[in-house]
Amino acid sequence: MEIEAKMEKRVQGSLLRSNIFRPIFTSFLSSQEGGIIFALIIMCLTIAFINPAFVSKYNLTTLILGFSFISIVAFGETIVLISGEIDLSIGAIAGLSGIGSAWLMVNSGLSPVLAIVAGLAMGAACGFVNGFLITKIRLNSFIVTLGTMEAFSGLIMVITKGWAIVRIPESIFFLGRGQVLGVPIPVVIMTAILIYLSFTLKSTVFGQRVYLLGGSEIAARVVGINVEKMKIIIFTLSGILSASAGILMVARLTSGQPTVGQYWLLPSIAAAVIGGTSLTGGRGRLIGTLAGAAILGVLQNAIAILGISPYWERTIIGTVVVLAVTVDVIRQRTGYLKMIERMIKKQ
């Protein structure tokens, strides 16, 4: 017994001192994702302490389901931001693709599966148009996507004339309302996208080139990377992700509401920025964006559950976004990362 205890102590000691554990600990604390996840946990604990109903299965499921749509859109926005551009049309693309696919299901006699594929293709086409205008006509992505945002939103009105599209085939409801082992399907899809795209960004040629492009477009050009092609792919990808979220939302609401995606733009940029994505490009991770989206979701949920007047919601969320950006800027300016490294080396 005694020997075992001694051994365990030794193992623990060596773990703390070991060179494997320390960098993980250091990088967790000093990475923005680490800080954000830490803040998220503290927030959840505090809210749960004040009102235990927060941790009920029902509330948590609703909460996570709620921010999984935004997360999917925000993943696309994050990749665009890392590459040094911005996409303001994501909410409009989500709405247009969702509505378009609902319209096809109801009016064209297309099978639901084909209508969904057509919706995704619509999202891809919208993203492609953005990428094409930005690279071939050399326009600024902010202006291009500001324009296409209006244009795509306008098309939603042309299709719906402001009315919801109803009598959607029930066979697609499971996409928005079904569960796998108790986990809502949109959450499963969001997680699958997260894992696939995180791997792509971190470990593939394409992913690392996205960071390189955001860090220095000149560097990407002089080594012969086809910058135009990359940007078109990135915006198309963003369009497909937006379309997926829009279609899932239609399935969730069991009707094509013309307002789908209307309020997704700011939260998706906010989620990315809170999660540590740089607005000037070259830095960001999808796990951080997920944590950012979770923080926004928890804040909204807390406002409801703690009985705060819902009129405060937008003010509180806006304040959190500004705070997150401020912390990030201070962190970069003061070399906060190096400070923590030094602290840990001293131990």
Next chain:
Amino acid sequence: MQDKDAMVLMKTENIVKKFGGITALNKVNFPVYKDEIVGLVGDNGAGKSTLIKILSGVYLPEEGEIFFKGKKISFKNPRQAREIGIETVYQDLALAPNMDVSMNMFAGREFVSFDLKILKVLDKRKMVQEATHTLKDVLGITISSDAMGLPVLNLSGGQQQAVAIGRAIYSQPKLLIMDEPIAAISVKERGKVLGLMKKLKERGISIIFISHNLDEIFSVVDRIVVLNRGCLVRDVKRQDTCLEEVVTVMLGGESRNN
């Protein structure tokens, strides 16, 4: 004369490049021979940068032709120039500050561990190994394995310089263009870079060396080419000229010897 033609690695014929109404290069005939270091000098605005940007595939000339190893070539982008065997170390290095050493060195021709067409997985380990090896064995610069994983903005000026040079020489080019490669680094490191240039020449790499510092030019080059207002005004072997003459020609005056 035929011997001299056989020794030509690359030459431009009547290259013209205009920006709006300004003629940046006017019928420039610029040869580079095998196994030599040629210094390209000229005052600001003389056309040095424009000329090397044409040779590295960044700009397209309006008129004129480029021959490489006797064959007429033209490239639309830097990738094509690199494929032919022309590499460039840019004045501002053109590194991505947020990426680590290996990604900066191998971007555009990354090592892939397995290739599923849409999913090309990087062979990070091999990239780091090759980067460390190139820096240490070829350039004599050691970067600790911790620093290898950091964004290059954390490295010293000399180390960043080494990364940019490493990127250019890894593929063993035939022609290396160095645009002000030592402007931003310490005196001690300058000596290293100049020494390296001589070593590369011995390995059969021709170098075009652009610098404002004529002492440095004179210390390594075999030949000096002077540009003035877009025209090639002097092409002379180092031993046949002197600093004063080059300065005079650079500034647009006639030299006393003529």
